[in-house]
Amino acid sequence: MGRVVVVSNRVAVPRRGEPAAGGLAVALKDVLKSSGGLWFGWSGETRKDGGPETRRVRAGGIDYATIDLNEQDQKGFYAGYSNGTLWPLFHFRLGLMEYDRKDAEAYRRVNREFAQALLPLLGPQDTVWIHDYQLIPMAAELRALGAKQRIGFFLHIPFPPFAVVSALPDAERLLRDLLAYDLVGVQTKSDLSGLLNCFAEGLGLFPDAMGGVRGEVAGQQRRTQLSAHPIGIDTRGFATLARKAAYGPETQRLLNSMGDRSLIVGAERLDYTKGLPHRMRGFGALLANFPEHLNRVTYLQVAARSRNEVATYRDLKRELDSLAGRINGDYAEFDWTPVRYVARAVARDTLAGFYRAARVGLVTPLRDGMNLVAKEYVAAQDPEDPGVLILSQFAGAAEAMDGALLVNPLDAEAMAVQLDRALKMPLGERKERWEGMMRGLEDQTAMRWAENFLTELEEMPLPEQDMMWSSPARN
Template identity: 80%
Template sequence: MAVALKDVLKTNGGLWFGWSGDTLKGPTTGELKAMRHQGIDYATIDLNENDYKGFYAGYSNNILWPLFHFRLGLLEYDRKQAEAYRRVNRDFAKALMPLLGPDDTIWIHDYQLIPLAAELRALGARQRIGFFLHIPFPPWAVFSALPDAEVLLRDLLAYDLVGVQTRRDLAGMANSLQDGLGLELDAGGGVTSLRDGVKRRTQLSAHAIGIDTRGFATTARKAAFGTDAQRMKDSMGDRQLIVGAERLDYTKGLPHRLRGFGALLANFPEHLNRVTYLQVAARSRNEVATYRDLRRELDQLAGRINGDYAEFDWTPVRYVARAVARDTLAGFYRAADVGLVTPLRDGMNLVAKEYVAAQDPEKPGVLVLSSFAGAAESMDGALLVNPLDAEAMAEQLDRALKMPLGERKERWATMMQGLEEQTASRWAENFLAELAEQDVAEPPPAVEFTAAGTVRN
């Protein structure tokens, strides 16, 4: 996303606005900070510590994140956090409003900022405003578990265009709007609502995000000859390599992935001492207890598999619980015989696309992909799995490790063609083009009250 948006801003001009990433002690939000870096203008504000905890660590990550990923058992609602979420979005709107020109286009991203357009509209903003959700959108049967769910749904109606990653997410959003607010999609895929005297049509659409395909492929080719990739190859000997890499998160299906690999070794003993699984899981959100529990579970699973199957010269699981440089990962992807990507629910999953882009066309690896990843909608060259079924995952891993070169090339070529057509830059261009086509809602007629109390338009 960052790559695509930076390209748009460099080409068309504009302003990148948002939280600075810094927190302050005290009760107030920080002053607006402006800077220019590599040809792009930035305007950021700091959050005070309480608002950070309530808005980001609290409501966004303890409530909205599990809700949108269908994990209601992990949702921890706190009304004060909900108030902080609303307050920070209001503060953002107040800081952004003076910076806007009458003909500007505003593009807001992700679940942390859903109410931002409504807050801008309340301050008088009439510009075109688009919103893109990078995570899944659940149907009303799930979404309705959120207290005041209707309020958050109405916030979406302040946008002119709302985009999601997949057709499945589009169906979830449409279902929530229909069952939650009684709004039916029209023939063009939008809904019409009335708010504060303004009649607005909100277009809903799916725009699958891509990557910088050629750029990442070039990075992988270079990284394959780098020191890290060479060290990896030397340590592997003639063994095959399975690789997985993402941040530590309960939506990524990491424990299920380890169980699937364990089942591979148990059910297909011909792979013993013949394959190694490298899992990079960079720590994230350490302040959230659920994430600390997940790390302990992964530590135990990796240790158990290694304890059961390791030899004095072979460790089945290599588990790295810290961030690894993107260039280094690109080299590992290129060296890997199998890319294993098994989220329990994902908006898209760009790791799957990066793995495919990194492959050597003459001897590509195989992508084993969860059917719950948004990428599964378009990457039909992958071997799809249900991550909840460890035995089925083991069977697909066995198939991938034994797949003939001809079939590997055919599957890779199909996916690579799609990645070259749907890049990150094209995703941004297509969304902004659709946003430009939307009619801007007209404000209601001005009302004048005479001394006698009568109304004149």
């Protein structure tokens, strides 16, 4: 058996003094440790000229390999095509999508550079697992260089149908790149439906009885399996973290400042897909339509800034600043601020304590592949007095979390009704809803997600002649 080789845009090389990794990184690291694996990707650094140099380091029983990217290519690849074109496209936001042919070319060059740097590190029986939208063409680039290993791909964000994807110039080429993989995984049944629709409408390819498609890659016919693999969290680990954090100084400070008021909490990266302005309006509608909650509830929103170089994100922050100020101006008392808005990152263990303290977890993205905040909020709850999860119907997590109160984030008035319901929900109903969701989280953990995906990938047939090829030597 060969190693597992994980490839991602950025590499989570552990560094002394940094916060503990999240559940996904922990799961991937556990898989890599068990196989003597390698994690490969961008270092986060840029170079002005010259070719990439691969740097190797070993930490915690895992090998890490990173490369720097050309400064101009990185800008076009990451801020340009990945986040200016693919991110809004895959989140159904065509009005925010920008396209520049030079950025598309940079995206291709960086994927080719990744492939050229990775190939010499691979053994013939290694299993390669490539992650997310930044690296869709990488397997095609590896195949063009002669790579014959099993290669899997997992998309962490939504996969829309062809009616949406067709807005992308040269969309068929990007879809054809997926045929270079042995296994393509997505988060939900809805995403799988979108992927199948893209192959059918965009490429004229239809699934066989096993849910796979056949297409030509690098002059050869290949079969690609398509599957839904919903991602989970380290459920027990996060529950333990939350229990400890509940008695930590930050959570105690929060509770002392709240008095006997109920807490509504939201926490995510500042991004237009997360529905943050809609959430603010929903809370404002709660105060306007249900005045019995005035001075009885506080909404804490943590929205860590991201992608500040993109104008859309700067505009979003200004909108949130204005909405929070307007709600506080309309409803605040001298001893009560309805909205507490924190526009910076908060440590994961601190958030775990805040989740446990909150009567309501408010998670209302306009579109999300899965949304692990929803799962972490549920895992953090006190089993004897759990809070209520309000969840967007457009989050992938909504497919399995039937104990949540589902909302359409575009309807502020309906969100207000669900907030009122959550704040008034009796203990018996809260416990029943929480227990059902918690059983699901304990069954579908991040580790089980990784194991299930890799098991399916490693069961894909590898032709005997492919095992005999002379591979480049590992460094």
